[in-house]
Amino acid sequence: MSAQVNVALGERSYTIDIAPGLIRADLARYLPQSEILLVSDSNVGPLYLDAIQAQLGHARVLRYQFEAGEASKRLDVVEAIWSLLMAERFSRKCVLVAVGGGVVGDMTGFAAACYQRGAGFVQIPTTLLAQVDSSVGGKTAVNHPQGKNMIGAFYQPLSVLVDTETLDSLPARQWSAGMAEVIKYGALGSLDFLGWLEHNMAALMARDAVAVAEAIRVSCQMKADIVADDERETGRRALLNLGHTFGHAIEAHEQYRGLLHGEAVAVGMVMATRLSVALGWDAPDNLDRLVALLRAGELPVEPPPGMTPADFMHHMGLDKKVDAGQLRLVLPKPTGSAVISADFDPQALARTLADSCR
Amino acid sequence: MSAQVNVALGERSYTIDIAPGLIRADLARYLPQSEILLVSDSNVGPLYLDAIQAQLGHARVLRYQFEAGEASKRLDVVEAIWSLLMAERFSRKCVLVAVGGGVVGDMTGFAAACYQRGAGFVQIPTTLLAQVDSSVGGKTAVNHPQGKNMIGAFYQPLSVLVDTETLDSLPARQWSAGMAEVIKYGALGSLDFLGWLEHNMAALMARDAVAVAEAIRVSCQMKADIVADDERETGRRALLNLGHTFGHAIEAHEQYRGLLHGEAVAVGMVMATRLSVALGWDAPDNLDRLVALLRAGELPVEPPPGMTPADFMHHMGLDKKVDAGQLRLVLPKPTGSAVISADFDPQALARTLADSCR
Known part of the structure; x- marks a missing residue:
């Protein structure tokens, strides 16, 4: 039941690991960085962030959680993420970890793409849609009042961790x-x-x-x-x-x-x-x-x-x-x-x- | 007195053309796109935008001009550029042309980098500093209240046009x-x-x-x-x-x-x-x-x-x-x-x- 998909993009290549229970243990292996920001929303964050953070004792770990839903996919929410990183003096070597569905992934990826011109980015997609779609391909974005996904970047993650057990609670x-x-x-x-x-x-x-x-x-x-x-x-x-x-x-x-x-x-x-x-x-x-x-x-x-x-x-x-x-x-x-x-x-x-x- | 420098970056390679009078004539050769936004500031715009626009009869041309100075290098100014592009329904095939110094170039490049995940970008640097420095290398950014150039992207221009005559008026x-x-x-x-x-x-x-x-x-x-x-x-x-x-x-x-x-x-x-x-x-x-x-x-x-x-x-x-x-x-x-x-x-x-x- 575990598999790996390689996304071949030259120096921007990365792997997608697919397995049940992937984020329950051994997460530090995927996240060796010393500055880590976990980004999630009000639905998903309470389910996983504590368990994730508990495995990252080697790092300074911050959290940012926003209201679940497409309405949060705004530039000012990404700005709030940048301000948190700046206030905590996170360097460009930090990594932003998206824990959630497509909205969380798109916004976190965009925040990472532009923070100091490119911080690290790791995806932990927790919906089926995000696992099969928005977690592959490097499209990141926020909405503009006049159009969806109009402001964004192509930015590849360092890795994608698909834990199929996170789907158990999906409506x-x-x-x-x-x-x-x-x-x-x-x-x-x-x-x-x-x-x-x-x-x-x-x-x-x-x-x-x-x-x-x-x-x-x-x-x-x-x-x-x-x-x-x-x-x-x-x-x-x-x-x-x-x-x-x-x-x-x-x-x-x-x-x-x-x-x-x-x-x-x-x-x-x-x-x-x-x-x-x-x-x-x-x-x-x-x-x-x-x-x-x-x-x-x-x-x-x-x-x-x-x-x-x-x-x-x-x-x-x-x-x-x-x-x-x-x-x-x-x-x-x-x-x-x-x-x-x-x-x-x-x-x-x-x-x-x-x-x-x- | 005319020269060309090639910036070798694979599929993102571009050339820097250096010559006196480069933007006085024949500009349509460098800007064949059908949707063009000229971005400049209150010092430089009045000097060149009319003459530039007069050569672009083949295209829909918009202009955006902001108050000259580092204080304008803010995300909300870039947002205003995005809103103008959206209001005019410019597609991702449009090109943003930076006419000015480093602030204009950095902001216009960042606006281009993120508009629909990457519109076209051409630089016409008009200061010595921009011509030798910020026009080469693809660094784009705006300032964050807590740090200079903290929000940005690496984004290469399609071309850079260095008209050494624009330096004549430089203080x-x-x-x-x-x-x-x-x-x-x-x-x-x-x-x-x-x-x-x-x-x-x-x-x-x-x-x-x-x-x-x-x-x-x-x-x-x-x-x-x-x-x-x-x-x-x-x-x-x-x-x-x-x-x-x-x-x-x-x-x-x-x-x-x-x-x-x-x-x-x-x-x-x-x-x-x-x-x-x-x-x-x-x-x-x-x-x-x-x-x-x-x-x-x-x-x-x-x-x-x-x-x-x-x-x-x-x-x-x-x-x-x-x-x-x-x-x-x-x-x-x-x-x-x-x-x-x-x-x-x-x-x-x-x-x-x-x-x-x-």
Whole structure:
């Protein structure tokens, strides 16, 4: 049940260790630094920080804990982290350890990226979504009032520690949201993995330890391979945004208080695949398989009630994936792979939005 | 009088073009992007932005101008730049062009580094100091209330355009401050360049165009070579901080309202060399040569009146070059080179501070 994934990025390479109980013991081996800041939120911090700190007797250890939730993903919260580090005179050789989900990881990574132009950064992701997605690839960010993740940096961690036992306490809805990203890797390219997921979705939803570890390993490995190829998202890495353009529109429309990110991506993947089918690029059967998998993962497959095609167009206009005024979408292809394209019939998009918003 | 320096950093390589009149014509060749933000300050902007913008008819051009001076080097000013870019829906393919001295360059570079995780960045440095120092090497930053340049990123520009004609309007004090960094390259390692400077200091102070272009070229080339070797300052690059630990202490003591950065570095170089001589690592003759060169450059060679050894110790305690509680200093060696060392007699430091603060 333990595995290791190597993210090959030259001098910025690092490993992802995956094992149950990984943070219960022997943590000092991963954190030899003498100045350590543990960053977490009000949900996760109380569960793990005491146990983590108890293993770090060799170091000066600080803690910073913020209110759980996307609303905390703000620059002024990162500023508070910097001020704490400055007040305690932490050097650039210190390490910031993110203990939590994607919000904690993104913010802690950004804080580390900019503190004295780059302090150490270690991730301990505690949600399924963070373990398979935001912990791989070095994307760090905070939100800007006018757009999600608009201020950030590409900054690689020194290491990522995935303790699958931290998932035991994850609420069902969060579990499903993470499963959406796992399913994305099935949809994105690997027919083997798509078939494996279809056979193992029941075990995954029952949180079978062996199946879960394997799903995390394959997802991390697929993402690591793509990121190693295209660290700064100038090309192929954009494939990982499958479902994200539609998904971000939903999240923005609901002001990030409605569907969870993974849930919105689930709907977005259905919409992107529907568009591919409408364009004749993908087979209707693939749409059916995707919808069935997402339903088995207890995920939504339709936009929230009341959201209109005009709402989508509005919110997609501000999306980062807009290149020189052209909307570029990640669209599945029948081979089980996908393309990034702005070269599609706009009427097919309009029809897809109309079909989806019912 | 025109030259080009290549900064070899793999896929982040760029060139520095040095020529008189470089920004008067043909600027679109360097700035083909379709979204351009010109950033400058209240001193420099009025001199150049109209002429620059007139050459960029192919692009959407925005401007952002802030109050000149170190006091503007704050995160909230960078936030205002981000908000302007967001309000105008500039994509991550946009380019931010810094037109001005080191403050403009550092802040614009940091804004570019973090906007959508990395927009384009081009430097048009208009002070001697920026042309020979802050335009090379990718250090970007803003100040934190508790320390200078504490929040930032390593982020390389796409290109640097050094128009030596922009120096014509530079006040004498700013000229000398830039000359301090030029002299630093003489002190740092190249005996040839040290000798060249001794023979050409009168021409440089008279702003002889040929001598000035050569001084800029050699300084940029030396810095480029060191940075190519050690982009993220894990080793040899720290040599470039010669005089900076003492210099920063002076700037902090005067709350950045006293000596200019270059002036403080001039004093710092004298103090570092004095310490080397006290340790027996450098010959007294080298201290004399350095002091003579700085005086010819109309630069201070002593700390400001009233500043005490205790003031230095206090401010050096928070310096970034403090490594695990040990003060590491760049100290000249008799060969005309220098070392980075924490392994010196603290009493020699105390004596140097006492000798310097008189």
